[in-house]
Amino acid sequence: MLAHPDIDLVVELIGGIEPAKTFVLEAIANGKHVVTANKALLARHGNEIFAAAHAKGVMVAFEAAVAGGIPIIKALREGLTANRIEWIAGIINGTSNFILSEMRARGASFATVLTEAQAHGYAEADPTYDIEGVDAAHKLTIMSAIAFGVPMQFAKAYTEGISRLAQEDIRYAEELGYRIKLLGITRRAATGIELRVHPTLIPARRLIANVEGVMNAVLVKGDAVGPTLYYGAGAGAEPTASAVIADLVDVTRMHTADPEHRVPHLAFQPDQLTDVPILPIGDVVTSYYLRMRVDDRPGVLADITRILADRDISIEAMIQKEPPEGQDRTDIILLTHRTLERNVVDAIAKIEALPTVRDTIVRIRMEELN
Amino acid sequence: MLAHPDIDLVVELIGGIEPAKTFVLEAIANGKHVVTANKALLARHGNEIFAAAHAKGVMVAFEAAVAGGIPIIKALREGLTANRIEWIAGIINGTSNFILSEMRARGASFATVLTEAQAHGYAEADPTYDIEGVDAAHKLTIMSAIAFGVPMQFAKAYTEGISRLAQEDIRYAEELGYRIKLLGITRRAATGIELRVHPTLIPARRLIANVEGVMNAVLVKGDAVGPTLYYGAGAGAEPTASAVIADLVDVTRMHTADPEHRVPHLAFQPDQLTDVPILPIGDVVTSYYLRMRVDDRPGVLADITRILADRDISIEAMIQKEPPEGQDRTDIILLTHRTLERNVVDAIAKIEALPTVRDTIVRIRMEELN
Structure with a gap:
């Protein structure tokens, strides 16, 4: 199939890296278009695959690789x-x-x-x-x-x-x-x-x-x-098939067109790709939900808020629960404003070191999405 | 503009029927592609416009005509x-x-x-x-x-x-x-x-x-x-512009392609259009919300439900309110199962004719959307 001259297009639905990668690259090398649902393959080896496809002037279509039923x-x-x-x-x-x-x-x-x-x-x-x-x-x-x-x-x-x-x-x-x-x-x-x-x-x-x-x-x-x-x-046989067929139709429509007129694989032409870095998670700015279990004793909250303030972390909302009947520990839940992850990690380590704070602190990121 | 040989594509954002219709048809007659946001024009004269475009082998793109910011x-x-x-x-x-x-x-x-x-x-x-x-x-x-x-x-x-x-x-x-x-x-x-x-x-x-x-x-x-x-x-200058530009890019990509390879204007080729009729509203099957004001008196509900049952309209849910303090009239709200609109219209006329039913009956259609 990968070599036969009568075959214009190969659909790869094997999943996983090998032998899918070898098959896809061989199909491309033989001038065949490829339709694939293989997200792992593209996320890990997409640069190599798209470069090969670009050099050969063939299309690699992959609508089924992300959220199958959604175009x-x-x-x-x-x-x-x-x-x-x-x-x-x-x-x-x-x-x-x-x-x-x-x-x-x-x-x-x-x-x-x-x-x-x-x-x-x-x-x-x-x-x-x-x-x-x-x-x-x-x-x-x-x-x-x-x-x-x-x-x-x-x-x-x-x-x-x-x-x-x-x-x-x-x-x-x-x-x-x-x-x-x-x-x-x-x-x-x-x-x-x-x-x-x-x-x-x-x-x-x-x-x-x-x-x-x-x-x-x-x-x-x-x-x-x-x-x-x-x-x-996002998945399932029929939604995935729907995306694969849409890709087949697209490739068929575009395959007589000059490659320069086709939609680029990644929306951008390869020579327009930027080298903007991917940020390490410590450099990300977002908001945080923090849950900590503390002794129900005066001064605990003052210690915690001082540690946060020292790192420019401001508090958007707080819940402090009454201790359950017969217990002397309670939960404090804090929502922070947007701040640098690195500072939050540092603050959490300092708060966990307080003698009045029990267990590890639960930290979940928060996004307003507006 | 509509005649100039250097112009390949005309964008129509005038709105309304005339002079937009004349301009669009003239642009098409002169072999120009058209991008339009004009939903009224297409809904009312689309058949004529798309037939003309098909005959001339030009594209009419209209992403901005429906829900501007949504592709x-x-x-x-x-x-x-x-x-x-x-x-x-x-x-x-x-x-x-x-x-x-x-x-x-x-x-x-x-x-x-x-x-x-x-x-x-x-x-x-x-x-x-x-x-x-x-x-x-x-x-x-x-x-x-x-x-x-x-x-x-x-x-x-x-x-x-x-x-x-x-x-x-x-x-x-x-x-x-x-x-x-x-x-x-x-x-x-x-x-x-x-x-x-x-x-x-x-x-x-x-x-x-x-x-x-x-x-x-x-x-x-x-x-x-x-x-x-x-x-x-759905509207606004920027979302509409976003759709217009996407159309410009699409038309530019496809304009060197053989017209047979382009996406048909209405997804179907003109010779594949079916003549399935549009149903009159009376022939539609859906569910209904009915609100009626009735005298708070024995037998009222029996009369109403009998009229519905005679027309095969079955009830999915009902609320009957107690009459407000000092009043002897109350609201009955009925949700029906799926049924033919014509039967509901007929039932409403009969119920409104009951001496115990006041005012006209409010009827709102209902869809489960699943």
């Missing part, structure tokens, strides 16, 4: 082409969104819901890629390259999953008017590109906060259109 | 090309969605909110097209033609606006778990195509029920992808 690649590359993209925030892993939805709706623990999801086939036997954010980071890496004209840099993505998320944080978030979602976020900041996947508090009134179950949604902020949202099934 | 035309024509579209339901008029959002949030009357909206420039001095559903019907006509491969038939669209919507119906809907939105709905039914704009009760938990203010959203149900939703700004 988000087309929207980003073509529909929003007039926009300077400011940021993208997406629920792009159905398994983890299903688990979070069930945890919130039923008050069940992560472990309980995961076990059920595995029994029902919503989660794989080895769920690591889904629940630890790796799958979302693959998709985010691809969208980031399209949005900002940077090479694919999956290795520099920050990835934190939902496996350590506690039920009480979902409840406290709710009390404060927020939902917790596993978001993939990429943003053009002043000094670089943010590329991060992690549990995130978002205002409950945002449309994307109300995306439940295995559904996916991608929120794109363009400078001209403002916020736009794209919602649909 | 919905591209999603329908290209992204979902592998799908048989089952239905589309859209919030596609920002002014009326703003008014409904304010009425619900503040408990204000239609007239109050409209006056404020006019003062703030959100509604025009003559708001008829927006609040009576005409603007939404223009956009719906265009989407329907793309989704189902039928000619544009704006004249056959059923159009009912929000100007008679009462505050109490918004409150009763809320009590029953629904929101009222002005929806444009087009559906492929067994005997024809539904094409209708009217206030609609939709379950409050649906994402589209939570689209507030001037924002637009289009829910598209495809047989392969299932439900997908597209959300963004």
Whole structure:
């Protein structure tokens, strides 16, 4: 197939890196167009693959690689082409969104819901890629390259999953008017590109906060259109097939056109890619939810707020619970204003060292998405 | 401009029918491509315009004509090309969605909110097209033609606006778990195509029920992808410009391609258009919210339910309020299961003729959108 002269186009739906990578590169080398749903392959080896395709003048189409049922690649590359993209925030892993939805709706623990999801086939036997954010980071890496004209840099993505998320944080978030979602976020900041996947508090009134179950949604902020949202099934045989067929039609329409007139693989021509760096997570500026267990004693809050103030971290909201009957420890929940992650990490270490603070501090990032 | 041989493409942003129609047809006759944001022109004269463009081998691009900031035309024509579209339901008029959002949030009357909206420039001095559903019907006509491969038939669209919507119906809907939105709905039914704009009760938990203010959203149900939703700004200078520029890029990419390889204007080639009829509103099957004011007297409900049962209209939910202190009349609110509109109209006439029923009956259509 990869060599036969009668074959113009190869569809790769094997998944994984090898032998998919060898097959795709060989098809390209033989002058064949490629349609693929392989997000891992593109996120990790996309630069090599697209360079080869560009040199050969063939197309590599990959709508099915990101949020299958949602034509988000087309929207980003073509529909929003007039926009300077400011940021993208997406629920792009159905398994983890299903688990979070069930945890919130039923008050069940992560472990309980995961076990059920595995029994029902919503989660794989080895769920690591889904629940630890790796799958979302693959998709985010691809969208980031399209949005900002940077090479694919999956290795520099920050990835934190939902496996350590506690039920009480979902409840406290709710009390404060927020939902917790596993978001993939990429943003053009002043000094670089943010590329991060992690549990995130978002205002409950945002449309994307109300995306439940295995559904996916991608929120794109363009400078001209403002916020736009794209919602649909992220996986499954039929939604994936829908995206593959749309790619087949696109490639067929464009294959007689001069390669210079086709939509570039990553929206930008290879010689226009920028070398803006991916920011280390410590350099990211965002807001934070902090939960700490403290002794119910005078001066505790003063010590904590002093440590925060010394690092220019200002507090947006706070809940201090009364200690449960017969206990002398209580929870303090703080929401901070936007601040540098590095400063928060430093403050957390200092607060954890206080003799009145018990356990480790829970830290969840927070985004207003407006 | 329309005749100059150096000009390849004309952008029409005049709005209205004339002189836009003459200009567009003349540009096409002279072999020029056209980019337009003119929904009224396309909904009313699209068949003539697209036939002329097809005969001349030029493109007419119109992403800006429907929900400016949302690349919905591209999603329908290209992204979902592998799908048989089952239905589309859209919030596609920002002014009326703003008014409904304010009425619900503040408990204000239609007239109050409209006056404020006019003062703030959100509604025009003559708001008829927006609040009576005409603007939404223009956009719906265009989407329907793309989704189902039928000619544009704006004249056959059923159009009912929000100007008679009462505050109490918004409150009763809320009590029953629904929101009222002005929806444009087009559906492929067994005997024809539904094409209708009217206030609609939709379950409050649906994402589209939570689209507030001037924002637009289009829910598209495809047989392969299932439900997908597209959300963004529907109007405004920058979102419209974003769509116009995307069209310019598209036309520029495709203009060297053989016309047979381009995306057809209405997704279907002209010789594939079907002559499936647009259904008269009486032939539409949907559910209904009925509010009636009745004397608080034995037998009233028996008479009403008998009239409904005789016409095979079954009841899904009912609220009967206690009469307010010192009054002997009360409100009955009924939600029906899916039934033929003609039967409901007939039942309403019979119920209104009962001596125990006061005032006219309020009837609002209802859609589950699943």
